[in-house]
Amino acid sequence: xxxxxxxxxxxxxxxxxxxxxxxxxxxxxxxxxxxxxxxxxxxxxxxxxxxxxxxxxxxxxxxxxxxxxxxxxxxxxxxxxxxxxxxxxxxxxxxxxxxxxxxxxxxxxxxxxxxxxxxxxxxxxxxxxxxxxxxxxxxxxxxxxxxxxxxxxxxxxxxxxxxxxxxxxxxxxxxxxxxxxxxxxxxxxxxxxxxxxxxxxxxxxxxxxxxxxxxxxxxxxxxxxxxxxxxxxxxxxxxxxxxxxxxxxxxxxxxxxxxxxxxxxxxxxxxxxxxxxxxxxxxxxxxxxxxxxxxxxxxxxxxxxxxxxxxxxxxxxxxx
Numbered sequence: 001x002x003x004x005x006x007x008x009x010x011x012x013x014x015x016x017x018x019x020x021x022x023x024x025x026x027x028x029x030x031x032x033x034x035x036x037x038x039x040x041x042x043x044x045x046x047x048x049x050x051x052x053x054x055x056x057x058x059x060x061x062x063x064x065x066x067x068x069x070x071x072x073x074x075x076x077x078x079x080x081x082x083x084x085x086x087x088x089x090x091x092x093x094x095x096x097x098x099x100x101x102x103x104x105x106x107x108x109x110x111x112x113x114x115x116x117x118x119x120x121x122x123x124x125x126x127x128x129x130x131x132x133x134x135x136x137x138x139x140x141x142x143x144x145x146x147x148x149x150x151x152x153x154x155x156x157x158x159x160x161x162x163x164x165x166x167x168x169x170x171x172x173x174x175x176x177x178x179x180x181x182x183x184x185x186x187x188x189x190x191x192x193x194x195x196x197x198x199x200x201x202x203x204x205x206x207x208x209x210x211x212x213x214x215x216x217x218x219x220x221x222x223x224x225x226x227x228x229x230x231x232x233x234x235x236x237x238x239x240x241x242x243x244x245x246x247x248x249x250x251x252x253x254x255x256x257x258x259x260x261x262x263x264x265x266x267x268x269x270x271x272x273x274x275x276x277x278x279x280x281x282x283x284x285x286x287x288x289x290x291x292x293x294x295x296x297x298x299x300x301x302x303x304x305x306x307x308x309x310x311x312x313x314x315x316x317x318x319x320x
Contacts, residue, residue, distance in 0.1 A: 104216025
């Protein structure tokens with residue numbers, strides 16, 4: 001017959017399996033992204049230089065930043081799967097959060113560089129060259145490739161509920177949007193408005209910078225022990241309240257640990273039961289939460305609870 005401690009071990013093993021699965025999916029989707037972005041970087045930069053399209057070169061640099069981001073994800077997924085140790089008793093899941101921060105800073109830097117280059121061109125419009133029609137075909141091919149990559153990566157991210165993979169997927173979507181902007185700029189250039197090519201590069205830079213700020217800001221808050229969103233906290237609280245023997249729950253506190261959550265909660269149980277019975281109730285509450293939610297660990301504190309109409313016995317004598 002399994003003991004409460006056996007159930008605890010099984011819950012811990014399930015959490016480790018989830019981390020391992022997420023790391024495997026992250027690795028697989030990231031290597032697919034590496035292959036796509038490596039090909040696109042070479043194609044866009046080469047074609048941009050040959051067709052004299054600054055927007056296409058900027059989009060190629062954007063793809064190069066994606067390539068670096070993919071290796072950041074691979075590095076984070078490798079380290080986040082490590083088991084807990086003496087220095088990291090809650091595991092290494094925050095490697096993913098740190099990687100998201102690095103990714104955000106990387107995108108901010110790339111976006112700033114694009115903006116600077118585009119502004120210099122806009123200040124000297126006479127230096128903007130007429131692009132070749134081949135640039136439009138390359139921009140169209142890049143748009144299709146990046147949109148397909150986005151859909152593949154987002155599906156993988158949702159399957160394992162990884163915020164880092166979601167961020168990387170939306171980064172691919174921002175690339176698809178940037179390729180669309182580049183295509184419009186090239187069409188404008190071919191139609192006799194050369195200035196639209198650096199304008200497209202400017203817009204791409206703004207998009208990349210905005211995405212970088214968003215990723216970096218969210219990761220910074222998670223590293224500062226931001227709690228899970230209110231809907232998820234309430235769902236965890238309901239699971240605790242539904243546990244047989246739990247009369248009430250209070251002081252439910254959460255903090256992000258990568259894509260997982262660490263929870264502290266006070267459980268109110270009948271004051272007349274034994275310590276062992278109260279412990280068993282807490283173990284069952286923990287098992288339910290780990291099974292139903294993306295919770296890495298739940299630390300419970302058992303408080304005594306008495307019915308309002310219960311007989312509390314004779315009052316204690318007042319001090320003389």
